[in-house]
Amino acid sequence: MTNKQAARRIGIFDTTLRDGEQAPGNAMSAQDKLDLALRLEALDVDVIEAGFPASSSNDFDATQAVSAALSRAQVATLSRARRDDIETAVQAAGSRNHVLQIMGTGSDIHLEHKLGITRQQAIDDAVDAAKFAASLGVETVAVGIEDATRGDFGYLQQLTERAVEAGARYIPIADTSGCASPEEFGDLIAKIREWAPAPVRIGVHCHNDFGLATANAIAGLQAGADDVQVTVGGIGERAGNTAMEEVCALLAYKGEQLGLYAEVDLAGIYAVYNRLREIIRLEEPRNKAIFGQYAFGTAAGIHQAGMLRNPATYEYVEPARFGRERTLLISRHSGRAVLRHLLGEMGLQIDDSKLNEIYREYIAERVESDCEDISVLRERLAADLAPVPS
Incomplete structure (x- = not known):
């Protein structure tokens, strides 16, 4: 540059x-x-x-x-x-x-x-x-x-x-x-x-x-x-x-x-x-610039909605340049946008009523300290929403 x-x-x-x-x-x-x-x-x-x-x-x-x-x-x-x-x-x-x-x-x-x-x-x-x-x-x-x-x-x-x-x-x-x-x-x-x-x-x-x-x-x-x-x-x-x-x-x-x-x-x-x-034996800090555990992670729904469209909305420093990866973390602050993204990746067509129900169960009712990587939520959704064999 x-x-x-x-x-x-x-x-x-x-x-x-x-x-x-x-x-x-x-x-x-x-x-x-x-x-x-x-x-x-x-x-x-x-x-x-x-x-x-x-x-x-x-x-x-x-x-x-x-x-x-x-x-x-x-x-x-x-x-x-x-x-x-x-x-x-x-x-x-x-x-x-x-x-x-x-x-x-x-x-x-x-x-x-x-x-x-x-x-x-x-x-x-x-x-x-x-x-x-x-x-x-x-x-x-x-x-x-x-x-x-x-x-x-x-x-x-x-x-x-x-x-x-x-x-x-x-x-x-x-x-x-x-x-x-x-x-x-x-x-x-x-x-x-x-x-x-x-x-x-x-x-x-x-x-x-x-x-x-x-x-x-x-x-x-x-x-x-x-x-x-x-x-x-x-x-x-x-x-x-x-x-x-x-x-x-x-x-x-x-x-x-x-x-x-x-x-x-x-x-x-x-x-x-x-x-x-x-x-x-140095503990990993959560919010340290460049090297913090969540320096390139977000759990806020508004941020996630923007980053799913274009990471540059909330990411100026690019994680890959520093050997890091971007992470979307699921907490009670996450919104419906991340659910729509995951469900779309899974090829599931769900109406707004069902989306709201899934949102309440998987996101809104989480306790504040309960935070997990988006990949974990993807696995749970895939297991819970998989079609039942006839």
Whole structure:
């Protein structure tokens, strides 16, 4: 749908295995991470963040396994602005094809209450870490700015410019607390773009505390960011991260309007999501965008009447593009249109009086929580209304 010649390609940086995994209930073994990493690479994502190697032996082992197995995507790691963290990350992932992300600190609240250091100390630490990573031959040195959305612009400019001077070629910007609005985040990314001009790449890393992660990420991309950090299903700290499927869906449908596109296998993301759910024992949500159990299902009679004539009446996002199927569900909110449709498929000619009787028995008298797929109702009608042999 997107005119790619007129649009800018957006990189997809997946952090399901790192930021997604560190949230409560989402623990993955090294083997789980390897399994998911290979599935993610098959989707054609650009970068796969395997973990924080210095944080645990599991993350080290997972990073080592993922790095060795990837054949196309880059592997990413996370490190504090410390030389020992960086050495550990390089031991795990090597230097080639490696995006080594050094955590920079963007806000005074983090400097004072988390680290107990000054702005200048934070800049000096980030610069030293970036130079050290570059000296080890790391292919892509990154200085990510944590909690940038609560940072002072003057300080953020110094941190960004000094990081680039020290060898950083990728600057991810994090709305760590999910506090930004799209306008605020877009304005911040526009400033970062001024301070870190191409060929330095800028990433956007948004959290969903206001439900704005996708909107903020898109605003950042429109303001000049080069890639978006996402997780499958939006898993992650607190309310989660920017959801891969939401960003990719929006770019698929609105890419020409936005001037942006991504190259990801849309139809394959749902299978990866279901595998992720198995691994972390995540219950299936009912109303989540793209991946919700009923994201492409309806039980309302007015909606069903329209969709039986033309699905586009109530369906803008097409389920088949995302490996999903459309479902009509029968509840007490369903109407006579779905009955006429089923009876017509069965070749049964029934007058209005009989139709009303069937409607009362099979639909109107259902309790609210009683909901079933249309195929189940079709089987019941076929059994109950089949002609009796003479």
